[in-house]
Amino acid sequence: MTPAASTPLVYRRNLAALFDPTSIAIVGASNDPGKYGNWLAVRALRDSARRQAYLINKSRPTILGHPAAHSLAALKGQVDLAVIAVPAAGFDEAVDDAITAEVKAIVAITAGLGETGAEGLARQDALVARLRRAGIPMLGPNCLGVLDNTTGLDATVNDFRPGSVAIISQSGNVAIDLAEHLCEQGLGVSRFASLGNCADLDVADLIDSCVDHEGTSAIAVYCEGFKDGRKFAAAAARAARAGKPLVLLSVGRGAASTRGAASHTGSLVTSHVVLEAVCEATGAELVSSPLEMANLLQALVRTRPPAGSRVAVLADGGGHASLASDSLEEAGLQVEEFSHDLSTQIAGELPPTAGISNPIDIAGGGEQDISCFARVVKRLVASCESDSILMTGFFGGYSDYDPSVLDGEVQAGRDIGSLVAGSGASFVAQTMFSDSAPVVALRESGIAVYRNVEHASWAMSRLVRRHQFAPQPLPVLPAPTAAPLVVTGYGRARRALAAAGIPFSPASEVTTLHELKAAAANLHYPLVLKALGDEHKSDSGGVILNIPDLNGLLTAWHDVQARLAPPSCSIEEMADTDGAVELIIGVRRDPTFGPIVLVGVGGVYTELLKDTRCALGPITTEQAKELLLSLRGAALLTGFRGKPAVAIDKAAQLVATLSRFAAEHPEIDEIECNPIAVTPTRALALDARIILHQTA
Template identity: 60%
Template sequence: MRSTTDLPVLPTIEACDLAALFAPNAVAIIGASDDTRKYGNWIAVQALKGGIPVHLVNRSKSTVLGRPAVPSVASIGSPVELAVIAVPASGFEDAVDDALAGGAKAIVGISAGLGEAGGEGLLLQERITAKIRAAGARLLGPNCLGVLDHSSSLMLASNEFPVGNIGVISQSGNLALELATLLVDHGLGVSRFASLGNQADLDAADLIDAFVKHDGTAAIAVYCEDFRDGRRFAKAAQRAAEAGKPVVLLTVGATDASVRNAKSHTGAMVSSGIVVEAACRASGIEQVASPAQMAHLLQALVRSRVPAGARTAVFADGGGQASVASDSAAEQGLDVVEFGTALQSAIAAELPPTAAVSNPVDVAGGGEQDIMCFQRVLGHLAASDDVDATLMSGYFGGYGSYGPELAAREVEAARRMAAETATAGGTVLVQTMNWQSAAASALRDGGIPVYRGIEEAAWALGRLARRRAEPATGIPALPSPALPVEDTGYYASRQLLAGAGIPFVGAAEVSSETQLLAAAATLRYPLVLKALGDEHKSDRGGVILNIADEAALLAAWGDVDARLAPPSCSIEEMADLSGAVELLVGVRRDPRFGPLVLVGLGGVFAEILRDVRCALGPVTAAQAKGMLLSLRGAALLTGARGRTPVDIDAAADIVARLSAVAAAHPEIAEIECNPVAATPAGAVALDARIVLD
């Protein structure tokens, strides 16, 4: 894997709003074609549907698609700000030279066979990219599907996209097309679309920043396999969230199979799933697992509000659907609390005597008798201090099939429900079997998300509630690098960490029996003897515990020397582990996202239990404490079954100090203390390991 430090150094260019890419004065399509099997044809056909002047460039034909063509961009006679290049890789550089000569400030590279091919193709791509940047222009792609902006009538993608307010940035053309289809099901569409391709110049972070400035974009959907500078990507997403334009991310890399596919299909380098999850938590990115989840969540984000809490009212027009909706809500961590007496009485006054009003609410035939009961009940729920959000489920939207008068009343009820919800600032999500009805459309138009399935609606509401309960922690700044670490031996590692304030037990390194006895005289029994030079010393019997006296020490020395012949040993005081919980504390440097801090249950069970929490480093002591308390085994730390609680603050301080060391030493690939013993009286590191990059 090439790290960010391996990427070519490109000429510096000032950040801009990419106006030449999304709203150019004119477009030149280099490689425009009559051949319906070629991208040059597909792009040209779509471009001519837009509202921006289009010049068709073909070296050998005077007409393309029945329109005049020119042999070069330079021959057009006036500057053209945007050029789209759809020629074979062998002609890409000549096409770029022509575009720059014709005044292009932005270039979209449709051409494939460059960076993703590796070798000479990658070197060619890097040289061309440097040339474009030196000319003060920007490159999207190459190996991309195109670009589109409905607000400027720019149509430079191979396919049409429905109009809406979702910005789409994708490294996969087909996934972007699938998402667009799914958005239509929710009454949504696309404001802008940009295909990332190889990200030779413009990357996902650049495009997110450009989408944030776009008035027509309300939320940003990203499919990305290679984040290049991951922290820069996360910071751009954080800026988007702060601007009220949340980023929803779909990526790959959670399994070996997806990593293999990404490398063979796109040539992208996939960041590991656990690192991306940590970046998402830090920046407020909403990560999803499929295009369908992306569409479901986008609808909730652009139409609804984040609820103040998890207390959820379930409101249905059928007992079965009320029960299923309640279970679905509970599965998403939502709290279907019983209403107070006052709210129950208010709801009961709007419904038949047989209605259930304690939560969930079942109108029990009230809809057929008076369709406006939905509006009135929802009004009570929105106004109540007992409710943070409402999940509505059932048949609403289907009553209109009983007659035109009821149909009109049902649509009117939907409009009032949406208007009153907006006025009250409430959070309402609706699931109905009649999700494509006129009433459902009225709800959506008024800002209430409507779903076909209850699982989808409950999941989306759960994600909204989580945004309040688990706010973004922010992207931590990296310190200036310290003097590089050169010696990564056990004792050098201990010395580095002890200098940073991490406590260790008393110890000494010895390589002879004479040194062993001299060191033991300065320490307190019981002692521990560790064979050095072996990362898995405990598995190989290289750690001898509970050495009670000098005779036992000499026996342990002879045994370890005979079996393992280590270059040296560490003799250490035995920490008092009564009431202790062993923790794994470590930092791994990701080539894209930088230091990643890991905490979990440690010792010999670290790899077995895999109860780990991660965050972008460095972390504060407060953040480290939150990580420890979020472990599945956190009850061991806080005093489960009558145990005395350990000093979590002391353990968190070790995590924070270790993360600060790792952040200041970019040459360190991995640094670890496993275990750290957290006791009721404090915390102490029992081991140290450093691996250089």
């Protein structure tokens, strides 16, 4: 059984020695400035006044002019953290030495282990087993080290500006890229941990540690794969409950993620879609680039999420006012006209030429009196006519034209920051002069500032969505059923699902003409004849509908036998689908996250419309209903152009039943009912498919 098939772990490992050791040893310390052992030793010695630094080299008694021991075990003092930077051939010996010396944590820089193939992985696993028996956590191997700016620990090879964002990354370059973007926005790093091969400590362990870290306000994660998806989900949910936003950047949005999928559900649930479902379940935020990650982190760290989508726009030019309004509306936000009373109040703070409705155009007011920005902001934060404020355009550039304005413009930035902080308003700024002293004053006052208005609008839309997130307990996987499925096919799948509570029309599977006639005698016309053996029966002409009587049934039988020669057929009572909406429902068992539930507009247009939503399974009836109502085509369910609403509660119950059935059967890789017909009175499955896990 995969790790995802178990209940999320609640045990959290003590990583104090990893992030705040009292002593550090560099194993493989070197005089060669081209080696990691040299770079790490230089940094450890630089911090030796704060924590004891030991240098370990098997063959040299001195390194960088400092004494070096030939092993950890030869040291007289206790080592909290051992950073191992030796060639792969010497790694086993270095680990055994660390165990003998009873170090408290290990950072393994060494590469050439689990990432090299089966032999290296077996060796790596054996080392981890020894370390776990000794109770020593290990970060890596094949990693770039660890840093904690709150404790002064610097056991990596890159500099990170101090701040409050923890970075956990499987790629050193992505971490550096993100840190540069954060620096440009006036943010910095509390901790950095390089995941490497995740042989022992994984991303969830490090997230849990950062949740408990007082100096971390948000967590940025770049991860290319998860050893235990449910454990990650539990850690991400814990971060959300603690008020520490977790922003995830991963890979898998390309077409390659869908290769090899055997059913509609399999081809629609890509790895990226799985991560979207996990993030929606846990409150984590999924992004697509380091720049998006930095833009969102700035908003999350500095801006209170708005309660709604109404935005007041404060601009100093008609062009910026219009561009900002368009950008906000494209992001799904509203720029609504102010009341006469609020417009009158704003008019009292600005020149007669100003635009005083929403968007506001100061129209030269900044040149006349720079303090008008703060006065207008004061009016806006006191009003209940907007949920957030976007200031856009030229602020921060007035002093370029008139240096005498500089002090006043800086003070205006501070005043705006004080007004926002004091009122708890949701406020974001965009300016052409993002590095100017007045804008620095805005950032230092706690305001998120962007260079591009589309980035500001996007960040505000994500904040609105975040405010709407309602935390719920993560789904717990049930115990596997005592009777696992062994063989499937349409008929067996249909019977198994019907026994679990999925409603179908009466049917019978037949292989001969005699069986056909006998089965038809117990069914009510009109009937449906389905040629089995081809998973896409309707595409090959293997589904004959509206058969009115026995003669029609015999004609259909001979037709499909002549064209398709199926091994068997299913004859079914024709469901009354008058006023029905066709949906697809399915579950795919992801290798790391377990069952992922899919719902969507179904039938033969499933791939064309691609109107689907996913969730971490199993889900309840209430969650299934929310999922169905989040479809773009949800209006089809609730009543569209005078048509009656369909039985969405019964459809949701069907989805929940299927999701639990799939969770109880870990041997199922994919399961699908497409379509299900939802009428005003019932929900009925018209097809079924189960694909079992193929063992090597």
